[in-house]
Amino acid sequence: MANHWWEIQIVCDLDLEETIFWRLEDFGCRGMASERQKNDGNVCLVKAYLPQEQVKLLDLAALSLWLRQDALLVGLELPKMQWHLIDEEDWASSWKQYWQPQEVGDRILIYPAWLPVPEKSERLLLRLDPGTAFGTGNHATTQLCLEALEMRLDDLPNSSREDLVIADIGCGSGILSIAAILLGASRVYAVDTDIMAVNATHSNRQLNQISADRIIVGQGSVNTLPQMTQASFDGIACNILADVIIQLIPQITSVSKPSTWGILSGILIDQAQSVADTLEHYGWTVATLWRRKEWCCFNVRRS
Ligand SMILES: C[S@@+](CC[C@H](N)C(=O)[O-])C[C@H]1O[C@@H](n2cnc3c(N)ncnc32)[C@H](O)[C@@H]1O
Known part of the structure; x- marks a missing residue:
């Protein structure tokens, strides 16, 4: 049976990006990426992926509520979270698009x-x-x-x-x-x-x-x-x-x-x-x- 992944998409205020990354990581997401929206530099689209068997729909709904709660606490616009299932191949290609070479420290290039x-x-x-x-x-x-x-x-x-x-x-x-x-x-x-x-x-x-x-x-x-x-x-x-x-x-x-x-x-x-x-x-x-x-x-x- 093919493996499936949840693709989570969150449109949020740029100031919430860090908190959202932190929450997603804590939630067990693997492969996260973020890009600024072309029409509004203060808004970003965060994407995150996690294996289907790792979470239930109710957990995703709870995560969405958490993120909204985080935004309310700091008085920022509520993030919009959506999720859908994709197959393994689409997961690999969608997240590969985002990942670019990266210099770290003085000597390493990932x-x-x-x-x-x-x-x-x-x-x-x-x-x-x-x-x-x-x-x-x-x-x-x-x-x-x-x-x-x-x-x-x-x-x-x-x-x-x-x-x-x-x-x-x-x-x-x-x-x-x-x-x-x-x-x-x-x-x-x-x-x-x-x-x-x-x-x-x-x-x-x-x-x-x-x-x-x-x-x-x-x-x-x-x-x-x-x-x-x-x-x-x-x-x-x-x-x-x-x-x-x-x-x-x-x-x-x-x-x-x-x-x-x-x-x-x-x-x-x-x-x-x-x-x-x-x-x-x-x-x-x-x-x-x-x-x-x-x-x-x-x-x-x-x-
Ligand atoms: C944050 S990742 C770090 C990966 C990599 N070393 C890095 O620096 O990017 C933490 C890793 O620790 C593993 N891990 C969690 N608890 C562990 C434990 N008690 N002993 C060994 N590995 C553990 C996880 O499976 C995960 O791959």
Whole structure:
């Protein structure tokens, strides 16, 4: 039987765009895009997609009410939300139209898999087909991680980068694992609880011609890592939501060594304090905290 997707379309005031993205993501949408309306630059059309079996009609109606409630609270015009079912092929082509190459940080260019590879690029080309997995590089939380990885790895002398082993917890499309290798890391162990993400990471590794012994992927979470390797991790990247990160901190601590550094993202600014408290409790120091939009990313180290 063909897979079907809900396509959600929301016409809204530009000032509501961020909140709507946040709500949609929380709702489990994969592949979101927004464009300004040609006839009115203050209005945008947000499109989002999610697998049919993941939601019921009533949930979609509730989401629509939530969005209206959000608008009422800040006194903006009520957003208009519609939804309909499309098949897998239409989903892939409609969302591919929106996704364009994107520069992140000083060195990386995220490049959709279906575009022809440019002959020359001054940036490291990170080719990606996220499929249904999270991680296109469009999201602030991913961008913060990529920039933090770039800074971390660029600061290291070549000799220590060559041995660098990194864990990517919640790898999604594999975007951070691939970036770490392109930036010079030796090996990455990538885990995700979602089998779709594990598959996407495998195929994106191949797409970037990275050998299977440099990005090792497994379904699971932090507690799967010791089954995948006995190596200790020099760095840990984890872009999941704050509640999950807080729960994972004890396990993350147990797979790290005194010199391990961490990049933790996916944390809303008003959740930062509870993450910081838990980190401190487990002996981590927050070296820097970077913010983008309503999100923040912790750069942490032991002791
Ligand atoms: C926000 S996405 C991050 C994807 C990618 N690393 C990025 O930075 O764009 C979070 C990912 O974490 C996965 N995830 C959620 N809870 C998890 C857990 N407890 N352990 C491992 N992965 C988890 C989800 O399936 C999802 O693919």
